[in-house]
Amino acid sequence: MIQLIRQRTLASFLSLVGLIVLVFFLSRLTGDPTNLFLPIDATQEMKDQFRALHGYDDPILEQFGRYVWDVLHLDFGDSVRRARPAIGVVLEAFTWTLRLALITMTLVTISAIIVGSLAAFRAGGFFDRFASLLSLIGASAPDFWIAIVAIVIFAVTLGWVPTSGTGSVWHWILPVGVLFIRPFGLIVQVVRGSMITALSSAYVKTARAKGVKNTPIIFVHTLRNAMLPVITVMGDQAAALLNGAVIVETIFGFPGVGKLMIDSILQRDFNVVLAAIMVTAIAIFIMNLLIDMAYAALDPRIRY
Amino acid sequence: MAMSETLPTSEPVKTSEPGAVMRLAKMLTRDRFALVAAIFLVIVVLCALFGPALLGDAATAQNLRGRNAPPFAFERGWLFVLGADALGRPLLARIVVAAQNTMMVAAGAVVFSMTVGATLGLIAGYAGKTISQVIMRLADVIMSFPSLLLAVIVLYILPPSVTNLIIVLAITRIPVYLRTTRAEVLEIRERMFVQAAKVMGASHLRIIFRHILPVVAPTLITIATLDFAFVMLAESSLSFLGIGIQPPDITWGLMVSQGRPYLTSAWWLAFWPGLAIILTTLSLNLLSNWMRIALDPMQRWRLEGRTKSDKAGETSNG
Numbered sequence: 074m075i076q077l078i079r080q081r082t083l084a085s086f087l088s089l090v091g092l093i094v095l096v097f098f099l100s101r102l103t104g105d106p107t108n109l110f111l112p113i114d115a116t117q118e119m120k121d122q123f124r125a126l127h128g129y130d131d132p133i134l135e136q137f138g139r140y141v142w143d144v145l146h147l148d149f150g151d152s153v154r155r156a157r158p159a160i161g162v163v164l165e166a167f168t169w170t171l172r173l174a175l176i177t178m179t180l181v182t183i184s185a186i187i188v189g190s191l192a193a194f195r196a197g198g199f200f201d202r203f204a205s206l207l208s209l210i211g212a213s214a215p216d217f218w219i220a221i222v223a224i225v226i227f228a229v230t231l232g233w234v235p236t237s238g239t240g241s242v243w244h245w246i247l248p249v250g251v252l253f254i255r256p257f258g259l260i261v262q263v264v265r266g267s268m269i270t271a272l273s274s275a276y277v278k279t280a281r282a283k284g285v286k287n288t289p290i291i292f293v294h295t296l297r298n299a300m301l302p303v304i305t306v307m308g309d310q311a312a313a314l315l316n317g318a319v320i321v322e323t324i325f326g327f328p329g330v331g332k333l334m335i336d337s338i339l340q341r342d343f344n345v346v347l348a349a350i351m352v353t354a355i356a357i358f359i360m361n362l363l364i365d366m367a368y369a370a371l372d373p374r375i376r377y
Numbered sequence: 378m379a380m381s382e383t384l385p386t387s388e389p390v391k392t393s394e395p396g397a398v399m400r401l402a403k404m405l406t407r408d409r410f411a412l413v414a415a416i417f418l419v420i421v422v423l424c425a426l427f428g429p430a431l432l433g434d435a436a437t438a439q440n441l442r443g444r445n446a447p448p449f450a451f452e453r454g455w456l457f458v459l460g461a462d463a464l465g466r467p468l469l470a471r472i473v474v475a476a477q478n479t480m481m482v483a484a485g486a487v488v489f490s491m492t493v494g495a496t497l498g499l500i501a502g503y504a505g506k507t508i509s510q511v512i513m514r515l516a517d518v519i520m521s522f523p524s525l526l527l528a529v530i531v532l533y534i535l536p537p538s539v540t541n542l543i544i545v546l547a548i549t550r551i552p553v554y555l556r557t558t559r560a561e562v563l564e565i566r567e568r569m570f571v572q573a574a575k576v577m578g579a580s581h582l583r584i585i586f587r588h589i590l591p592v593v594a595p596t597l598i599t600i601a602t603l604d605f606a607f608v609m610l611a612e613s614s615l616s617f618l619g620i621g622i623q624p625p626d627i628t629w630g631l632m633v634s635q636g637r638p639y640l641t642s643a644w645w646l647a648f649w650p651g652l653a654i655i656l657t658t659l660s661l662n663l664l665s666n667w668m669r670i671a672l673d674p675m676q677r678w679r680l681e682g683r684t685k686s687d688k689a690g691e692t693s694n695g
Contacts, residue, residue, distance in 0.1 A: 088518040102534055209666075213658035215610050217617045218633055218651030221640055229641050319529075320614055335618070338529055 077365065085358045092354070093347060097137055105129040106153055106341035127153060140347075149351075150344035154337070159344035163330065163352050169239070170322075170329035171356075174314035176245070177252045182307060185257050189264025190291050196269055204261060211258025220251045220324045237326035248325045252318050256310040263306045264299065271295040300371055308364045312357045404671050411667035414660035421657055425480040428473040432456075436474040437625075440465030448645045460645040462635070468645065472653050475627040479654075482542050482628070483609040489547035491554050491601050495593070498558025499585055503566065513559070516552040528611070532620045542621055546608050557600060561593045595672035602665035606658035613654055629654045 107123050124130040128139065143150060149160040192204040227247065228236040234243045271277065272295055280294055319331035326332075330349055337345040405412050429436075435456055441464070448460035448468075456467040501512040519527075528545045535541045565571060566589065574588050613630025615621035622628045624635075629650040636646025 084514065084517060088514065091518050096530065099530055099534055209662050210655070210659060213606060213655055213662050215613050215617075215630070215633075215651060215654050215658075217614060217630075218647070218654065221633070221637060221647055222651070225640050225644055320617070323618070335529060338533060 074369075078362065081358070081362065081365075085354070089351065089354045092350060094137075096347060096350060097140065097343070098133070100338070100341070100343050100346060101133055101136070106343075109341060110153065144351075149348040152337075152342055152345045154340050154342045154345070159342075159348040160352075162345055163333065163348045166328055166330045166333040166349070167352050167356070169327065170315065170318075170331065173245075173248060173252065173318070173327065173329060174311060177249050177256070177314060178307070178311050180249070181253055181256045181260060181310070185260035186264055186296070186303070189261045190268055190296065192261070193265045193268030193272060194287070194291060196265075201265070205265070208258040208261035208265075211254045212262070213258075214254060216251055216255060216318075217320045217324060219254060220247070220321055223247055223251060224324070237324070239327060244325075248318075248321050248327050251321050251325075252314065256307075256314075259310065260303060260306055263303050267299040267302045268295060271299040274298075297371055301368060304364055304367055304371070308361065311360060315356050315360065316353050401671060405667070408667050410663050414663040414667075417656060417660045418664065421476055421660075422480065424473045424476040426477075429477050432470040432473050435467060436470040438466065447643075448649075459649050460643070462632075462646055463639060463643075468649050471627060471632060472629065472650055475629050475632055475650065476653075478539065478622055478626055479609060479612065479628045479630075479657075482539060482546070482612045482622070483605050485539075485543035486546035486550065486608045486612075487601050487605050489543060490550040490604075491597060493547070494551040494554025495558045495597055497551070498555040499562055499589070499593075501555065502559040502562025503581070503585060503589070509559070512555070516555050519549065520552045528615055529618070529620060532615065537620055537623055539622065539626075542612060542615065546611055549611075550604055550608060553600065553604060554597060557596060558593055561596060562589055565589050565592050595668075599665055599668045599672065602661055602668060606661040606665075609654065609658060609661075 105124065105127075107120050107129065111119055111123055121130070128136060131139075140150070149158065149163075151157065152159045152162050155162055188204050188208075192201040195201055224236050224247065227233050234246050235241075236247075238244055268291075272290075274295075277290060277294060280290055285294070316331065318329070319335055321327070322329040322332040323335065330353060334346060334349045336342075337349065405415060440461070443457070443461045443465035444463060446457055446461035446465065449458065450460075456470050459468040459472070461467055462471065497512050497516075501509040527549055531545045532541065571584060571588050574584050579587075612621055612628065613633070616628050616630035617634040619634065622631050624631065632650035633647045633654075636643070636648075636650070639646050
């Protein structure tokens with residue numbers, strides 16, 4: 074286990090460093106934010122002063138060296154736009170995203186396992202076909218389209234929920250609902266496929282021969298064995314949510330990390346982009362470790 | 378269904394004669410969903426190929442008196458059956474024309490990422506540990522970053538064009554093919570027929586292309602079908618965010634985005650192109666599900682003439 078953690082930490086750290094280098098240089102290639110922040114009639118003197126203040130006039134390698142040095146001292150720089158430490162801005166947005174992802178994934182997991190197991194149990198039956206078609210549609214639908222159709226129906230026409238923003242419980246319904254659809258569709262299919270395989274295995278036949286009832290067969294015998302591929306897909310989907318559901322957050326004006334990253338890229342707020350990448354990378358790293366531990370917990374044959 | 382009675386009469390040994398294409402076509406008629414999906418996809422491909430030549434003029438002809446004309450009104454002609462957009466251009470013609478860019482970006486990205494990914498995967502699976510490690514770490518770096526954001530950053534630096542969009546989308550999808558190919562190669566290279574070929578003195582290239590690749594290919598094609606849908610959604614999202622295809626070029630995603638300001642007054646502007654996206658991705662998913670069975674020798678019987686009870690009887694006898 075310790076070995077695994079050490080290996081993983083090293084690999085993740087290396088890819089994170091690669092990513093930071095890539096983004097640092099790529100984003101600075103587009104120019105600095107001077108012209109975006111100063112008024113259009115700003116004098117050259119003001120521009121020079123702005124550049125000197127934020128260090129954009131130094132050679133790019135020197136900027137990079139300074140950035141690395143600061144990060145090693147846990148100083149992630151200030152957000153140019155907000156004039157606050159970048160890490161604070163990112164963490165604030167990240168807590169929103171984390172809550173959104175947690176709520177969505179909990180709902181998805183519970184409902185997908187129930188629907189997928191029932192579909193697998195009567196494979197080929199009416200419920201199975203209905204669930205399969207529904208999950209296929211869910212996995213095929215573009216989320217931005219679902220989002221705006223949902224806004225027209227539930228927010229504009231029916232007026233049940235607000236169109237965007239945050240504040241009350243009602244504000245969460247549309248974003249969670251839209252984010253729910255695609256992971257749900259995917260995970261139902263995986264649960265169904267892996268349950269069908271598990272249900273046709275020898276130990277289930279033995280259990281049936283002993284006279285075990287259906288409910289314990291599904292929930293005690295097979296589900297645990299069928300969960301491994303499901304957890305893999307769940308991890309992918311949760312990672313996508315942690316990275317920020319860019320589209321959904323943009324459409325619903327949700328102050329999460331995905332929207333923050335897009336906005337910061339467009340505003341050339343480099344420090345915020347880099348801090349956001351680091352925070353989400355660490356979160357995903359922790360989640361992947363948890364998933365590996367879940368594998369080992371579910372299947373004692375797996376050892377690290 | 379009457380057809381099915383005649384199928385099993387031909388001897389099983391000779392059924393391989395009619396050729397693989399006929400056999401697949403027969404299996405396709407077994408699965409009604411897959412058949413409908415395949416027909417729909419053929420129509421979309423035809424639209425993509427010939428749409429701009431046939432309807433290109435109609436799709437760009439502005440008519441300010443017909444701004445946001447509602448759908449299902451026939452007095453303007455059949456082209457306006459889905460309504461008109463904010464400049465009075467017929468939506469049906471625009472959807473047909475936009476199919477070309479939508480398909481081209483997705484097809485380009487899938488072919489590019491599959492070629493590169495499969496090649497790297499074959500190398501990583503077949504070559505020694507060091508090369509394999511380097512390639513896999515590279516895949517990890519790509520996978521550790523959200524593909525949409527990577528696309529945003531790159532497209533913000535490079536000018537958004539069809540080619541750049543294809544490259545960006547392809548790069549983010551390479552790991553999928555790479556990992557699948559490598560995993561399969563690792564397993565296949567240990568099998569008896571590969572060992573036998575090696576003992577008989579086959580070269581590495583021959584083993585890879587004649588013995589390993591044909592076994593991996595069905596899986597790759599199935600993934601590519603599914604991935605086509607994924608890439609299409611990704612391109613639509615980018616175009617929707619305004620960093621994908623730029624006007625006057627159009628794709629379905631861009632059309633949804635252009636219709637968004639008129640949501641409350643003219644829902645059809647954003648609704649129809651979104652529906653086109655859904656139907657296409659749904660068809661691809663259905664076809665991919667069918668392919669998973671049709672290309673798998675172990676499961677193929679489900680789609681061939683025999684019923685389940687025949688099969689059950691056979692296995693219990695044998």
